Amino acid sequence: MVKCHYCEREAVVRLPYAKLNLCREHFAEYLLRKLERSVNRYKMFGKGSRVVVGVSGGKDSVTLTKLLSESGLAKMLVVHVNLAIGEYSRISVETVRRFSVEHGLDYLIVDLSEYGIGIPELVAKTKRSPCSVCGMVKRYVLNALTMDLGYDALATAHHGDDMAVYIVKSFLLQDYDQLYKISPVNYEVPGLAARKVKPLYEFYEFEVETFAKLYGLPFVSVKCPFKHVGWLESYVRELLDRAEEESPGFKVSLLRSHARRTMSMRSAEQAQPKACASCGLISSGTECSFCRFTRRALGQPMGLVVRRWIIGKAVAGETRQVSGDQPSSVG
Ligand SMILES: [Zn+2]
Numbered sequence: 001m002v003k004c005h006y007c008e009r010e011a012v013v014r015l016p017y018a019k020l021n022l023c024r025e026h027f028a029e030y031l032l033r034k035l036e037r038s039v040n041r042y043k044m045f046g047k048g049s050r051v052v053v054g055v056s057g058g059k060d061s062v063t064l065t066k067l068l069s070e071s072g073l074a075k076m077l078v079v080h081v082n083l084a085i086g087e088y089s090r091i092s093v094e095t096v097r098r099f100s101v102e103h104g105l106d107y108l109i110v111d112l113s114e115y116g117i118g119i120p121e122l123v124a125k126t127k128r129s130p131c132s133v134c135g136m137v138k139r140y141v142l143n144a145l146t147m148d149l150g151y152d153a154l155a156t157a158h159h160g161d162d163m164a165v166y167i168v169k170s171f172l173l174q175d176y177d178q179l180y181k182i183s184p185v186n187y188e189v190p191g192l193a194a195r196k197v198k199p200l201y202e203f204y205e206f207e208v209e210t211f212a213k214l215y216g217l218p219f220v221s222v223k224c225p226f227k228h229v230g231w232l233e234s235y236v237r238e239l240l241d242r243a244e245e246e247s248p249g250f251k252v253s254l255l256r257s258h259a260r261r262t263m264s265m266r267s268a269e270q271a272q273p274k275a276c277a278s279c280g281l282i283s284s285g286t287e288c289s290f291c292r293f294t295r296r297a298l299g300q301p302m303g304l305v306v307r308r309w310i311i312g313k314a315v316a317g318e319t320r321q322v323s324g325d326q327p328s329s330v331g
């Protein structure tokens with residue numbers, strides 16, 4: 001039996017980059033400290049901030065939510081955007097609901113299918129890839145919600161393995177605008193864009209997955225039917241996995257160097273922010289990509305419709321579906 005580095009119990013996980021074998025309890029504690037260090041290192045938000053957490057229901061977002069709630073660093077609102085992708089979305093909505101209720105967390109399910117804003121409908125009317133349409137819709141809704149409900153930051157569960165892949169991929173494509181957007185923190189643009197933070201920026205996917213399983217968190221393991229991984233992304237992922245194997249910790253050093261160099265950079269949109277003529281939120285041109293896209297696909301820009309829906313829910317008190325402030329405990 002391999003023993004835990006800190007106690008007499010059996011180790012259930014090995015972290016090669018830290019040269020540590022840990023038991024279940026010490027692993028949870030290790031991740032909790034890592035989360036707190038990341039939040040502080042990158043100045044994501046101050047203690048007691050109000051943070052919207054975007055939760056898809058996958059292992060990454062439930063782990064982020066669980067760790068954040070354990071840390072007591074922020075007052076959270078769990079938000080799930082129902083993408084209306086058949087069975088996959090039905091399972092996702094139920095998982096997020098169950099998870100939030102079990103943990104006594106305030107949550108809000110954003111369902112825009114009554115306005116025709118479902119991914120299958122939108123995808124049918126465009127040549128863009130489903131993943132890019134989906135990403136754009138989620139980004140828009142979560143930003144609008146964080147702004148309109150007056151939260152301090154929007155947290156998403158992007159982990160280090162994915163971030164490292166996107167950094168190298170953007171570099172290979174020489175897409176510097178995209179490269180500058182990949183950051184543990186994207187600062188707010190007052191009145192136009194919320195602060196966006198990625199507390200799992202330095203987390204490995206295996207840590208996130210192991211935690212979700214060890215603690216029996218409910219998560220969606222069905223893959224989105226639209227999911228498609230391009231050849232370049234697979235190739236870069238393989239390359240980085242090889243590098244990590246040769247030199248444990250490789251990805252985290254890459255992520256840190258990237259953050260050091262780019263955190264002060266601004267994407268074109270942030271450098272010269274404009275307000276969308278239709279909805280008033282951040283835009284790189286006259287109209288934001290969400291309004292432009294929905295105008296083309298549905299005949300009218302839907303930004304303001306989404307914002308009114310959000311404010312309506314807040315006024316109706318539906319962002320407090322369960323009473324919050326009940327701390328839950330790891331165990
Ligand atoms: Zn231990």
Ligand SMILES: [Zn+2]
Binds near residue numbers: 289291
């Ligand atoms: Zn707009």
